[in-house]
Each structure stands twice: as structure tokens, then as C-alpha cells.
Amino acid sequence: xxxxxxxxxxxxxxxxxxxxxxxxxxxxxxxxxxxxxxxxxxxxxxxxxxxxxxxxxxxxxxxxxxxxxxxxxxxxxxxxxxxxxxxxxxxxxxxxxxxxxxxxxxxxxxxxxxxxxxxxxxxxxxxxxxxxxxxxxxxxxxxxxxxxxxxxxxxxxxxxxxxxxxxxxxxxxxxxxxxxxxxxxxxxxxxxxxxxxxxxxxxxxxxxxxxxxxxxxxxxxxxxxxxxxxxxxxxxxxxxxxxxxxxxxxxxxxxxxxxxxxxxxxxxxxxxxxxxxxxxxxxxxxxxxxxxxxxxxxxxxxxxxxxxxxxxxxxxxxxxxxxxxxxxxxxxxxxxxxxxxxxxxxxxxxxxxxxx
Numbered sequence: 001x002x003x004x005x006x007x008x009x010x011x012x013x014x015x016x017x018x019x020x021x022x023x024x025x026x027x028x029x030x031x032x033x034x035x036x037x038x039x040x041x042x043x044x045x046x047x048x049x050x051x052x053x054x055x056x057x058x059x060x061x062x063x064x065x066x067x068x069x070x071x072x073x074x075x076x077x078x079x080x081x082x083x084x085x086x087x088x089x090x091x092x093x094x095x096x097x098x099x100x101x102x103x104x105x106x107x108x109x110x111x112x113x114x115x116x117x118x119x120x121x122x123x124x125x126x127x128x129x130x131x132x133x134x135x136x137x138x139x140x141x142x143x144x145x146x147x148x149x150x151x152x153x154x155x156x157x158x159x160x161x162x163x164x165x166x167x168x169x170x171x172x173x174x175x176x177x178x179x180x181x182x183x184x185x186x187x188x189x190x191x192x193x194x195x196x197x198x199x200x201x202x203x204x205x206x207x208x209x210x211x212x213x214x215x216x217x218x219x220x221x222x223x224x225x226x227x228x229x230x231x232x233x234x235x236x237x238x239x240x241x242x243x244x245x246x247x248x249x250x251x252x253x254x255x256x257x258x259x260x261x262x263x264x265x266x267x268x269x270x271x272x273x274x275x276x277x278x279x280x281x282x283x284x285x286x287x288x289x290x291x292x293x294x295x296x297x298x299x300x301x302x303x304x305x306x307x308x309x310x311x312x313x314x315x316x317x318x319x320x321x322x323x324x325x326x327x328x329x330x331x332x333x334x335x336x337x338x339x340x341x342x343x344x345x346x347x348x349x350x351x352x353x354x355x356x
Contacts, residue, residue, distance in 0.1 A: 001151070001183050005042040006051040014038050014049070014207040022057060024199035025177045025184045027215075029191070030227065035207040036187045040153050043185060044079060045072040056151050056183070077151040078144030082160045084136035086128040092139050093124040099143040114142045117179060118172050134165035138172055145180075152184045158193060166193075173197055191231050195219070195274050196355045203227050220324035222304040222313035225277075232307055233276035234326055235355070240269045248293075251352075255321015259293045260352050272355040277313060279351040280327035284337060286346055294349035298325060300341050303334065314339060316347055 003018040014035045020026050028036040041047040043054060045061070048069060054062040056077075061070045086095050096111070115121040118138045128136055137157055144152060158166045170193070177184065177197055188194055194201065194215075201218040203210040210227075211218045216235045218224065225232040238251035240263060249263035251271060258273070265271055286295060298316035301324070306312045312334050316325040325347055329339070339345070 001057070002053070002055045003039075003043060004051070004053045005039060005047075005049040007038065007042070007047065007049045012207060014042075016204065016207070016209050018202065018209065018212065020183060020185070020202075020212075021200055022183055023181060025186050025197050026200040026202060027194040027198035028185065028187045028202050028204055029189075029194050030204035030210075032189070034204045036204050037155055039204070040155050040185060040187055043151070044077060044153055045070060045075050059150075075151075076147075076149050077153060078147055078149035080137070080141050080144050080152070080154045080157045082156050084128070084140035086136060086139060086143075088128050090127070091124065092120065092126055092128075092131070095128070095139060096124075096143050096146055100146045102147070105146060105148055109148065110146060114145055117175055118142045132165060132168075133161045134168040137161070137169055141172075141176070145176075150182055152180070152182060154184065154186045156187055156189065159189070170196055191228055195233075195235050196272070216324070220315065220326060222302060222315050222326060225304075225307040225313055225326075228307070230278075230307055231276065232313065232326060232328065233274055233279075234324060236273045236275060236323060238271050238273055240265045240267050240271055242267055253321070253323065255318040255323055256296050258349065258352055260354060263354055274353040274355050275325065275349055276351070276353070277326040277328040279349060280325060281348045281350065282314065282327050282329055282333070282337065282339065283346040283348060290348070292348045292350055294352065296325070296347045296349065298345055298347045300339060300343045300345060302341060303339065306331075316345070318347075319344065 001020045001022055005014060005016055007014045016039055028039060030036055038047060042049055052062050052064045060068055061075055062068060118141060120138050120142055123135060198215045201215045202212045211224055220234045236253055238253045241250040241252040243249050248259045248261055251258045251260060297319040300314055301317050302315040304313050306328055310330055311328050312331055314327045327347060
């Protein structure tokens with residue numbers, strides 16, 4: 001999928017070029033007013049840029065140089081916004097059937113699968129006012145997907161939900177990411193949502209793309225830490241190796257292993273984890289007299305100014321693998337340990353957050 005959009009507003013210009021994967025979740029992330037929702041509206045055909053191009057699965061939906069512009073209703077896409085916008089007088093089943101009918105899905109292709117995938121089978125006879133916020137959003141997502149879209153656009157779909165409802169719906173969104181064969185573009189202000197759901201991360205600031213790449217690669221760039229407001233860290237894909245007798249779970253990944261508490265996933269399961277830079281300290285050698293269980297040998301790749309006063313961010317590459325890690329240490333510690341690129345250090349991981 002490829003897009004390019006140029007729009008001039010008074011005091012603001014959107015100028016973005018977006019080569020994106022044809023499958024998986026791409027998150028658009030950045031500060032308020034950076035242009036994320038405008039990009040989504042351009043993809044949907046709700047905004048028309050004076051210079052624009054959009055190709056999805058090899059089909060051109062917009063090419064202003066050739067005079068091509070498919071209006072929204074002719075673009076095979078699904079839209080999910082902050083509000084579910086279900087018809088209040090129709091049951092869940094009739095809301096879903098309405099969406100299918102409008103899209104010509106008269107054979108109800110995928111209906112049964114979608115009920116199970118989003119856990120809404122027991123809701124079919126209820127009306128929207130008898131649903132929780134999370135349930136309404138799951139129905140809205142199902143309705144969008146039952147139109148058989150080639151692209152799913154989601155504009156902060158969890159922003160209107162409280163934390164309990166967000167935690168309720170996130171596992172369903174993770175299942176969608178793993179099951180869908182179409183690209184999903186997901187706008188969010190929440191780094192927690194992005195690190196749980198995204199495969200690709202696009203950082204947007206002042207109408208421009210600052211970074212675009214695989215989630216782990218973008219998060220591991222220390223010079224981009226300003227986007228993450230003190231929550232700088234990296235994401236690691238691991239495999240559950242075993243549940244130990246002492247209650248800890250051993251996770252393995254190319255180049256190392258980690259021990260975590262609270263994991264209930266079966267051995268062999270894939271598990272995404274987040275390691276915050278503030279939870280990584282550095283040493284020049286292994287210390288046997290420490291309570292920190294997770295230690296990894298790594299080489300210093302780069303050092304930049306930190307995202308908090310008096311600190312620096314150290315980018316590390318594991319000695320036995322390609323995984324990049326970030327550590328936030330004080331400038332005083334950097335000087336005391338003579339930390340510099342090329343130095344081999346021991347990364348001490350104090351805490352690991354299980355994302356799924």
C-alpha cells in the first residue's frame with residue numbers, strides 16, 4: 001500500500017508519503033494536531049488533497065495527476081471512529097445486516113467467524129443502548145469488517161472508553177491483527193495501545209512523517225524519544241519456554257532469555273513484552289550478588305541526550321542477537337563508567353511488562 005497527500009490549510013501543511021505494509025496494523029502516532037486524523041480522512045476519501053495518491057492491493061484509489069479519485073462510498077474500506085455510531089433503533093444483528101446489505105454481502109460471508117472473533121454472538125438480540133462501550137465498539141468493528149473491506153481505518157477507537165473497557169476490547173483487537181489478511185491503519189494517542197497492537201509505526205509531527213518502520217525498530221531509536229513523553233522503551237517478541245517451579249516464566253528470544261512473573265500463557269505461545277528504558281541499568285561486569293534476574297550482554301551502539309533532565313539514552317545491541325535495547329542512565333553514571341559506542345556492557349533489566 002502506498003499513499004501521498006499534500007494539503008495546505010491556513011497555518012498548517014500536511015505533506016506525507018506513506019509506503020505501508022499490505023497486512024498487519026500500522027499505527028499513526030504523534031502529538032495532537034500533527035495530522036494523523038487528516039491522513040486517515042485522506043485515505044478514506046473524506047478529504048481531497050491537491051496532490052494525492054493512494055494505491056491499495058495494487059488498485060489505485062486516487063491519483064490526482066491522472067484525474068483519478070474514488071469517492072468514499074466506492075472505496076472498499078471499513079471505518080471505525082471513537083463513537084460506534086450504531087443505529088439505536090436496530091438490534092445488533094440488524095446493525096450488522098444493514099452494513100452487509102449496503103456492501104452487497106448478501107451471502108453473509110464471514111458472519112459466523114466475525115461473531116466468534118469479536119465475541120459478540122450473545123449480543124445479537126440486544127440494542128446499542130443495552131451494550132457497554134466496549135461491546136458497542138466490537139459491534140462497530142464487526143460491522144465494518146462484514147463489508148469485506150480491503151482496508152480498515154480506525155481513528156482512536158478506544159479513546160472514549162475507560163480503562164476497564166479498553167482492557168476488555170484490546171484482546172479482541174489483538175486477535176484481529178493476527179487473523180486479518182488486510183492492512184489496518186490505526187490512529188492513537190496511547191503508547192500502550194500502539195505497543196500492544198502495532199506491527200508498523202509511523203511517527204507524525206507538524207504534518208510530516210518523522211519515522212516509518214517496524215514497531216521495534218522505531219521504538220529503539222533514541223533520537224525519537226521526545227515522541228514518547230518519558231515512556232521510551234522497546235518491544236520484544238518472545239516465546240514462552242517454560243513455567244518454573246518458583247512461579248516465574250522463562251521467555252526466550254533470539255539472543256537471550258527473560259524471567260517474568262504473572263504469565264499464564266501455554267509453553268510455545270508467542271508473547272510480546274515491553275522493556276522501558278528506565279527499567280534498564282548498565283554494569284561493566286556480571287554481579288552475582290544482585291536481586292536482578294535478567295541480565296543481558298550487549299554492545300553500546302549510540303548515546304543521545306535523554307528525555308529527562310540529567311540523563312542520557314543508551315542504545316544497545318545484544319551480543320548474541322539483533323534485538324536493540326534502550327537504557328536511560330544519568331550523565332554522571334555514563335561518565336563514571338566511561339560508556340561509549342563499542343563498549344560491551346551488561347544490561348540489567350529490572351522489570352518487563354507483558355503486553356499480550
